[in-house]
Amino acid sequence: MVVSRLWHKLAMAVGVTLLTIVVIMPFVWMGFLAFRPENRMFDLPWQPPFEFTWSNLRAVFTPEFYKAITNSIMVAVGSAILSLFIGCPAGFALARWRFRTKGVLLWLVLLLRMAPPVGFVLPLFLVYLKFGLIDTRIGLMMAYLTFTLPLVIWLMWMFFSEIPPELFEAALVDGASVWQSFLKIGLPLSRPGLLASGVLAFGAGWNDFFFALVLTRAKASTGTVAVVNFLKYSSYDWGGVASACLILIIPAIPIAFFMQKYLVQGFAGALKG
Amino acid sequence: MILASYFKKNQYYPLFLLPAIVSIFVLSIVPILGMFLTSLLDWNLASILGWKFIGIGNFLSMLKDHRFIGSLKTQAIISVATVSLQVGLGLGAGLLLNGMKGRAKMLRTVVIFPFVLPPVVVALTWLTLFTPAISPINAIIEALGFRGPEWLAIGWLAILSIVIADTWSNFPFVTIIILAALQSIPEELYEAASIDGASDYQKVTRITLPMIRWAIVLCSILRLIESLKAFPLIFIMTGGGPGTATEVTNFYAYLQAFQYSQIGYASALAFIVFLITFLLSLLINKVNAPSAP
Numbered sequence: 001m002v003v004s005r006l007w008h009k010l011a012m013a014v015g016v017t018l019l020t021i022v023v024i025m026p027f028v029w030m031g032f033l034a035f036r037p038e039n040r041m042f043d044l045p046w047q048p049p050f051e052f053t054w055s056n057l058r059a060v061f062t063p064e065f066y067k068a069i070t071n072s073i074m075v076a077v078g079s080a081i082l083s084l085f086i087g088c089p090a091g092f093a094l095a096r097w098r099f100r101t102k103g104v105l106l107w108l109v110l111l112l113r114m115a116p117p118v119g120f121v122l123p124l125f126l127v128y129l130k131f132g133l134i135d136t137r138i139g140l141m142m143a144y145l146t147f148t149l150p151l152v153i154w155l156m157w158m159f160f161s162e163i164p165p166e167l168f169e170a171a172l173v174d175g176a177s178v179w180q181s182f183l184k185i186g187l188p189l190s191r192p193g194l195l196a197s198g199v200l201a202f203g204a205g206w207n208d209f210f211f212a213l214v215l216t217r218a219k220a221s222t223g224t225v226a227v228v229n230f231l232k233y234s235s236y237d238w239g240g241v242a243s244a245c246l247i248l249i250i251p252a253i254p255i256a257f258f259m260q261k262y263l264v265q266g267f268a269g270a271l272k273g
Numbered sequence: 274m275i276l277a278s279y280f281k282k283n284q285y286y287p288l289f290l291l292p293a294i295v296s297i298f299v300l301s302i303v304p305i306l307g308m309f310l311t312s313l314l315d316w317n318l319a320s321i322l323g324w325k326f327i328g329i330g331n332f333l334s335m336l337k338d339h340r341f342i343g344s345l346k347t348q349a350i351i352s353v354a355t356v357s358l359q360v361g362l363g364l365g366a367g368l369l370l371n372g373m374k375g376r377a378k379m380l381r382t383v384v385i386f387p388f389v390l391p392p393v394v395v396a397l398t399w400l401t402l403f404t405p406a407i408s409p410i411n412a413i414i415e416a417l418g419f420r421g422p423e424w425l426a427i428g429w430l431a432i433l434s435i436v437i438a439d440t441w442s443n444f445p446f447v448t449i450i451i452l453a454a455l456q457s458i459p460e461e462l463y464e465a466a467s468i469d470g471a472s473d474y475q476k477v478t479r480i481t482l483p484m485i486r487w488a489i490v491l492c493s494i495l496r497l498i499e500s501l502k503a504f505p506l507i508f509i510m511t512g513g514g515p516g517t518a519t520e521v522t523n524f525y526a527y528l529q530a531f532q533y534s535q536i537g538y539a540s541a542l543a544f545i546v547f548l549i550t551f552l553l554s555l556l557i558n559k560v561n562a563p564s565a566p
Contacts, residue, residue: 008473012369012372012373015369016369016370016373016380019366019369019370019384020380020383020384022441023383023384023386023387023441023445024383024386026387026395026398026399026402026441027386027390027398029398029401029402029409030394030397030398030401033401033407041407042406042407085292086292086293086296087293089288089289089290089292089293090289090290090292090293090294092289093286093287093289093290094290096286097286107554107558109297110554111550111551111554112297112301114495114498114499114550114554115301115305115547115550116501116502116523116543116546116547116550117502117504118502118504118523118526118527118542118543118546119304119305119308119543119544119546119547120300120301120304120305120308122304122307122308122311122526122530122536122539122540122543123303123304123305123307123308123311123540124300124304125530126307126311126536127304127307142300143300145296145300146300146301146304149293149296149297149300150297153293177285178285178286178289179285182289203389206391207389207390207391207392207393209391209392209393209504209505209508210504210505213508214531224391224393227393227394227397228393228397228509231397231400231509238401238407241397241401242397242401245393245394245397245398248391248393248394249390249391249394252386252389252390252391255389256382256385256386256389257382259385259388259389260381260382260385260449263385263446263449263450264449264450264452264453
C-alpha cells in the first residue's frame with residue numbers, strides 16, 4: 001500500500017518535471033542564444049568555454065527596433081484603453097439589461113472572436129489604402145479593436161454579472177440613474193475585471209503579427225514585425241533575433257498570470273452562451 | 274416593482290451599447306461584408322484595369338485550382354494533427370496537475386507560458402530549434418551518430434515541425450480548461466468508487482474521463498477553429514514551403530493578396546476559411562444545446 005503511494009508520488013514528480021522542462025526549454029534556449037557571442041553562434045551548445053555576452057542585446061537596440069517597440073507599446077496600450085472605454089459600458093448593459101435577443105448577440109460576439117483575421121484584414125487594407133491610414137499608429141490601434149473589443153466586452157460582461165443585482169436595485173430605488181450605478185457601483189466593484197481585461201487586451205495587441213504585417217510599413221511597424229526583419233535582412237542574425245524575442249516576451253509574464261486566472265471563466269462563457 | 278420608472282431607466286442601456294455596436298459594425302461587420310463583395314470581383318491591385326464584377330467566377334476558379342485544393346488538404350492534416358496532440362497532451366497535463374493540489378496554482382502560471390507568448394516568438398524559437406545549423410536537437414542527434422534531419426526542407430518534416438511548434442504553443446490552453454473541469458468533479462464519486470474497490474485506472478476511465486467529456490469536446494472544437502487561423506508559424510518557419518507543402522488556405526489567401534495582388538480571388542479564399550469557421554462555430558452551439566440553462 002505504502003509502496004504504491006510512493007510510486008504514485010514519484011511518477012507525478014517525474015511527470016511534472018518533464019512538463020516543466022518541455023514548457024520552459026525553448027524559452028531557455030532563446031535566452032541562451034541571446035547571450036552567445038557572434039563568432040560562436042554555430043558551435044555545439046555544450047562546447048566549452050561558456051562565453052556570455054551582452055553584445056547581442058546592445059546591438060538589438062537599433063533606432064528602428066527601438067521605435068518598433070515604442071510603437072508596440074503605444075498601439076497596444078491605446079487599443080486596450082479604447083476597448084475598455086467602449087467595452088465596459090457594453091458589458092455592463094449586457095449584464096444588467098434583460099432583453100430577448102441576448103443569446104444572438106453573445107453568439108455574434110463569440111463568432112467575431114473566432115473569425116479568421118484574413119477575412120477582416122483584406123477589406124481593412126483596401127479601406128485604409130483609400131483613407132491613407134496604412135502605416136499609422138491610429139490605424140493599427142483601431143484595427144486591433146476588432147479583437148480586443150469582443151474580449152473586453154465578454155470579460156466585463158462576466159464581471160458585472162457577478163455583482164449582486166440587489167446592489168444596483170437599491171441604488172436605482174434611491175433615485176440613482178443607470179449611469180451613476182455604473183460609475184459608482186459597477187466599475188469600482190469590478191476593478192479586478194478592469195485590470196484583467198486591460199492586461200489581456202494589451203497582450204492581444206502586443207502579440208499581434210498579422211494585422212501589423214499587412215497594415216504597417218516602416219513608420220508604424222510594431223515589435224513583432226521588426227523582429228522578423230532581423231531574420232530576413234541581416235542574413236539570419238540569430239543573436240539579434242533571440243535578444244529581440246526576449247524583449248518581446250517581457251509582457252507575457254503578467255499576461256500569463258491573468259490568463260491562467262480568467263481563461264476558464266472566459267471560455268466557460270462559451271458554454272452558457 | 275415600480276415597473277413604470279424601472280422601464281424609464283432602462284432606456285439608457287442602449288446608449289451603453291451604442292459605441293460598442295457602432296465600433297463592431299464598422300470594424301467587423303462592414304469588413305466581412307466587404308470581403309463577400311470583393312470575392313465577387315476580379316481585381317488585381319497592381320493592374321491599371323481596376324476591378325470587374327464576375328459573380329461566382331472566383332469560386333469556380335477555386336474548384337479547378339490545385340493549389341487551393343492542396344491547401345485544404347494541408348489544412349486538414351495540420352489541424353487534425355495539432356488538435357489531437359494538443360488535446361491529448363493538454364489532457365495528460367491537466368490530469369497530472371490536478372493531482373498536485375496545492376502547488377497547482379503556481380504550476381498553472383508556468384504551464385500557460387507557451388500560450389501567452391507572441392506567436393512570432395514561438396515561431397522564431399522553433400525556427401532556431403529546427404534549423405539544422407544551429408539546432409540543439411540536431412546537435413544531440415548528431416552526437417548520437419545519426420544524421421540530423423533537414424526539418425524545414427522536407428515536405429512531411431516541415432508539416433511535423435509546424436505541428437510540434439503549434440502543439441507546444443497551444444496545449445496549455447487545453448490543460449487549463451481541463452483542470453477547471455476536473456475540479457468540478459465531486460470528490461464523493463471517487464470516495465464511493467474507492468469503497469467499492471475501484472483501481473486508479475478504473476477511477477480515471479470510468480469517472481474522470483466521462484465527467485469531463487464535454488470539456489474535451491469543447492476544447493477540440495475551439496482549437497480546431499483556432500487552427501484555421503495559423504499564420505505566424507507558417508510565415509516565419511516555412512513560408513508555405515518547401516514548395517507548397519505547408520501552405521494552408523488562409524496563408525494561400527495572404528499570398529494571393531500580397532504577392533500576386535489578386536485581391537478578388539484572395540477574398541474568395543478568405544471567405545471559404547470564414548465559412549468553415551462559421552460552420553464549426555455552429556457545432557459548438559449544437560454541442561451545448563442539451564446543457565443550455
